[in-house]
Amino acid sequence: MWEYTDKVREHFLNPRNVGEVENPDGSAEIGSIACGDALKLTFKLDENKRIKEAKFKTFGCASAIAASSALTEIIKGMTLEEAAKVTNQDIATYLGGLPKEKMHCSVLGQQALEKAIENYKGVASKAPAEKIVCECFGVTDHEIERAIRENKLTTVEEVTNYTKAGGGCGGCHPEIQAILDRVRAESKPAAKPKMSNIQKIRKIEETLEREIRPSLKQDGGDIELIDVVDNRVLVATRGACATCKASDITMKHFVELKLREFVTPELTVEEVTK
Amino acid sequence: MKTVYLDNNATTRVAPEVLEAMLPFFSELYGNPSSMHSFGGQVAHHLGQARGQVADILGAEPEEIVFTSCGTESDNAAIRSALTVSPDKKHIVTSRVEHPAIRSLCHHLRKQGYRVTEIPVDSEGRLDMDSYEKSLTSDTAVVSLMWANNETGVVFPVEKAARMAYERDILFHTDAVQIVGKTPISMKKNTINMLSFSGHKLHAQKGIGVLYIRRGTKFAPFFIGGHQERERRGGTENTPAIVGLGKACALATANLKEENTRVRALRDKLETELLRRIPGSRVNGDTAQRLPNTTNISFEYVEGEGILLLMDQFGICASSGSACTSGSLQPSHVLRAMGVPFTMAHGSIRFSLSIYNTEEDIDFVIEKLPGIIERLRGMSPYWKPGEKCASA
Numbered sequence: 180m181w182e183y184t185d186k187v188r189e190h191f192l193n194p195r196n197v198g199e200v201e202n203p204d205g206s207a208e209i210g211s212i213a214c215g216d217a218l219k220l221t222f223k224l225d226e227n228k229r230i231k232e233a234k235f236k237t238f239g240c241a242s243a244i245a246a247s248s249a250l251t252e253i254i255k256g257m258t259l260e261e262a263a264k265v266t267n268q269d270i271a272t273y274l275g276g277l278p279k280e281k282m283h284c285s286v287l288g289q290q291a292l293e294k295a296i297e298n299y300k301g302v303a304s305k306a307p308a309e310k311i312v313c314e315c316f317g318v319t320d321h322e323i324e325r326a327i328r329e330n331k332l333t334t335v336e337e338v339t340n341y342t343k344a345g346g347g348c349g350g351c352h353p354e355i356q357a358i359l360d361r362v363r364a365e366s367k368p369a370a371k372p373k374m375s376n377i378q379k380i381r382k383i384e385e386t387l388e389r390e391i392r393p394s395l396k397q398d399g400g401d402i403e404l405i406d407v408v409d410n411r412v413l414v415a416t417r418g419a420c421a422t423c424k425a426s427d428i429t430m431k432h433f434v435e436l437k438l439r440e441f442v443t444p445e446l447t448v449e450e451v452t453k
Numbered sequence: 454m455k456t457v458y459l460d461n462n463a464t465t466r467v468a469p470e471v472l473e474a475m476l477p478f479f480s481e482l483y484g485n486p487s488s489m490h491s492f493g494g495q496v497a498h499h500l501g502q503a504r505g506q507v508a509d510i511l512g513a514e515p516e517e518i519v520f521t522s523c524g525t526e527s528d529n530a531a532i533r534s535a536l537t538v539s540p541d542k543k544h545i546v547t548s549r550v551e552h553p554a555i556r557s558l559c560h561h562l563r564k565q566g567y568r569v570t571e572i573p574v575d576s577e578g579r580l581d582m583d584s585y586e587k588s589l590t591s592d593t594a595v596v597s598l599m600w601a602n603n604e605t606g607v608v609f610p611v612e613k614a615a616r617m618a619y620e621r622d623i624l625f626h627t628d629a630v631q632i633v634g635k636t637p638i639s640m641k642k643n644t645i646n647m648l649s650f651s652g653h654k655l656h657a658q659k660g661i662g663v664l665y666i667r668r669g670t671k672f673a674p675f676f677i678g679g680h681q682e683r684e685r686r687g688g689t690e691n692t693p694a695i696v697g698l699g700k701a702c703a704l705a706t707a708n709l710k711e712e713n714t715r716v717r718a719l720r721d722k723l724e725t726e727l728l729r730r731i732p733g734s735r736v737n738g739d740t741a742q743r744l745p746n747t748t749n750i751s752f753e754y755v756e757g758e759g760i761l762l763l764m765d766q767f768g769i770c771a772s773s774g775s776a777c778t779s780g781s782l783q784p785s786h787v788l789r790a791m792g793v794p795f796t797m798a799h800g801s802i803r804f805s806l807s808i809y810n811t812e813e814d815i816d817f818v819i820e821k822l823p824g825i826i827e828r829l830r831g832m833s834p835y836w837k838p839g840e841k842c843a844s845a
Contacts, residue, residue, distance in 0.1 A: 181758075191762065197832050212835055213795040215756065215776040215784070219834040236834040238799075240758035240775070244832060316782070339782070346782030 183241065184275035190245035195252050198234045205299030209291045214316045214343065216243045216284065220291040222254070224299075230254050230262060235291075242274075242281040249273045250288040259296050265289065266329050267341070282341045286326055312354050315347025320358060327362045335359070379442065380407050386441040391434055395420060402434065410445045412438060415452070426450070454768040457814045461654075462603050462631060462747060462805035463772060467697070468656040474700040475658070478693035486690055487681065496692055503699025510702040511648065511665055512639030519664045519682045520695050524630045525554040527649030527664035528597070530675035530686070531626040532558055535595035535647075536567070537673035539624070542594035544568045546623075548580060548609070549790035555597050555628055556786070568592070577739035578607040578791050586617060595624045600648075601632040604774055604787040604803055605738030606747025608632065612643040619644035624670065630654055634705030635712055635744050646670040652694065656807070657701035661694035708808050716806050717745035719815050723804060724748045726819040731826050733836075737774075737793055737801060746806040749774070751797035754836045755829040760802055763825040769818055774801040796835070 183191075200206075203221035210217035216239030225231035233254050235247040249270050254262045267285035271277045277285055309319040326332060326341045335355045339345045345355050374382070387402060395401055400420030405413040414434070420426050427450075435448040458466070484493035486500050504515040511518075521527045532545070532555070547559050549571045563569045570588045573581050580598070589596070596618045601608045615625040626647040632638070634655035640648070647670065652661035666672050666685065678687020705712075728734050733753035752760065757773025764771060774785030776799060783789065784798035793801070804818070830836035 188762075191759070192766070194832065208834065212754070212799070215782065215795075215799050217834055236832055238754060238756060238833040238835055240756050241762050243756075244759065343782050 181242070181278050181281065183245075183278070186273075186275040187242055187245040187277065190248040190274065191241040194235075194244055194248040196232075196234045196248065196255075197236065199236060200232050200234045205295040207291050207294035207298055209294055210239070210287055211317070212238060215239065216287055218243070218247050218287050218291045220247070220250070220288075220295045222295060222299075224259075228258055230257050230259070239284065239287075240281070242277055243284040243287060245274055246270050246277070246284040246288045247291075250292060254292065259299065262292060263296055265292060267326070268330060279337075279340050282330070283343045286322075286341050290322065312358070313342075313344035313347070313351045316343040318342050318344035323355060323358050324362055327359060328366070333359065333363070374443065376407070380404075382442045383407060383412060383438060383446075386438055390437045390441060394433070395429075398423075400426075405451050410443070410447060412446055412448045413451045414448060416450060457767075457769045457810075457817055459804040459806055459810065459814070459818065460770045460772055461807040462606075462803065464653045464659065465656045465807055466809060467658055468701060468704055470704060471657055471697045471700045475693040475697040478696055482692070486692065487679070499696050500690060500692060503695045506699035506702045507663055510633060510638070510706050512637075512641050513665055514668060516683065517640070517665055517668055519666060519685045520690060520698075521662040521664050521686055522660055522691070523662040524552075524628070524649050524651030524654075525662075526675070527651075527662045528552075528554040528626075528628055529558055530664055531647040531649060531666075532562070532595060532597055533675055534671075534673045535624040535626065536562070538671040539594040542592050544570070544590060544592040544594060546570045546572065546585070546588045546593055546596040546598075548572045548574065548598055550574055550578065550602055550604075550787045551597070551599050552603055552628055552630065555599070559597075572598075574607075574790050576792050578602060578605045578737070578787070579739050579742070580609045580614070582610070582614070585614060589618060589621050589623060591621075593618075593621070593623045595626060597626040597628065599631075600627045600629040601635070601744050602738070602787060603631050604772075604785055605749045605791075606631070606744035606805075607738040608636070608742045608744065610742075611645065615643055615645045631744060631747075634702070634709070635746060637709060640665065640667070652698040652701060655701050655705045657698040658694050661691055661698050663698070711808055713745050716808055716810065719810055719812065720746055720748055720804070720806050722812075723806075723815045723818060724750065727822060730819070730823045734826075735797060737788060737791065737797075747803065749801055749803045751793065752800040752802070752826050753796050754833045755800045755826060757800055757802055759829045760800065760822075760825060763828065764818075764821070767817070767821050769821065772803045772805075774803065775799045 200221040200223045204224045206221040208219045219236040222230050222233040233251040235251055237244050237247040253273055267289040270285040270288045309321045312318055312320050312323055323342055323344050330341055332338050335345055335352050338355050345352050399418050401417035403415045405415055416426055430448050430450055438446045482496055484496045486493055486497035504518050507518050508515045545559055545567055547555055559569045572585045598609055598611050598614055600611045611627045618625040624646045627645055629648045629650045633650040646667050648665040650663050653659040672685055674685050676687045681687055681690055727750055735751050737749040737751055757775030761773050774788045776782050776784050788798045
């Protein structure tokens, strides 16, 4: 038996907003009976362009029904800009969490919402570049990428739990792995353009002045930049810092961290004694 | 709240008589049946009696009975033994609708280099005997076919299939977990080499299984250890469970008639009334060759998990072949092998009865289920309103 939260059970047993809005401003159908879950979402806006009414019809398991019910409750009263920011995690959080194998129910809700908003705006629902990766469940590369980004997924199994992709014949597992590798490579911070030595020294001076000296001076200390050799920052301590036993720690945990943050992460700080 | 238990193919309650028979073996009769003293020896005497009772339900000889820990162990022991005793043969024949105990094992063996043929079934879940016959080759080490299907209750003609294997000198094993105690069996009248079943499906406790090995069938043990079970399965005997299983087999033999009259009639009533009251419903599986206690019914355009959870609100216990309940993303492999349409496969519910079910149980389900299906269909984007379920 699944470990459903009380909130999931409650929303399954007493689902809110079941049905279809008459003359909806936006509507979307997502999923299919072959896939085992499907959701039809309809909404209507008020005069201030906020969602006045949202209703669902869902074929699927208890968590799919609960996620649909939660979705309609979440978006009521939102502008479409606000609604567009609702993620599948928001739906899962609203329900107090979902079993990991059931996360795809929250993704279903998010996708229906996205498509319904597109329907209102009159945008083509699927970008032409989108490509079906999982033939069994009709999941596209865009859907997989979005789930990976928004939920920080790292394995094929997690992708299956969140999108169903790869849950049938398994033939697309290599392709899902390739998407995972690609998204993960992109998400690494891009290397900053290389600074000239002059720029680097100027930035170090600025950071010392703005971020570091004020704190040190509070304790009666000071710091002086002696030299910069590649990424080695040579400094000397003054005043109270020069005799403080904790100054090593100050150097590593405060000065170095600040310089790395504001200048470049490759820096190391060394204290030179006279 | 009263529990209406209609999930007896998953497991059964321990019969009160079985529990009573077991209790002394937890207390005063704790001896080891292998001991030389009479204190242990008296336990061996009870084991012998139980072995006889188990042999009787199969129409077999006591020395053909090996006690194991469960049906899965028996299945594993049988298949692996067959492969060990025919080391030159690399082919296994089974069906597409086997229990995971056989199915997963065969998939595992396939990865180890064995060739596995899974015989298809038709839309009623009946074995394709033509493709079965064609699958048997001189390289085939073993055939393993379930006697009755756990999900649909459909009974395979395993005795006929075993005869065809025997004529080709191929070992034949059957997973008989669901059928023992529900239909008379006589191993003297067939050529099945090995048969597995499990105690907890016929009102004995969990954790006791049986592997029948026909006299003369070569056997290589799976559990190697002491001399127990004539060196076919090492390990000190689970004496309370074995004694309980003996009692359960004796009870099942005595209850065979009731199982095939009263229980069958209750099952038929449940099935007929649900089909009559709920439009868009159908039975999965051949109703002519079927266990007397099982019915698998699909309700169109709804998902099984929702049905189970709403039934749970009324204390009704059953199972579903839907994707959501299995933890996988696809409906049960049995329903898929039968080609049950998706609109139906996701909404399949298995009801499995036992002699402990009453007419009131069945009437209660007949009363509650139409409302449950209607409620879920009211939420389903596929259901066309207008077709109401007949009220109870």
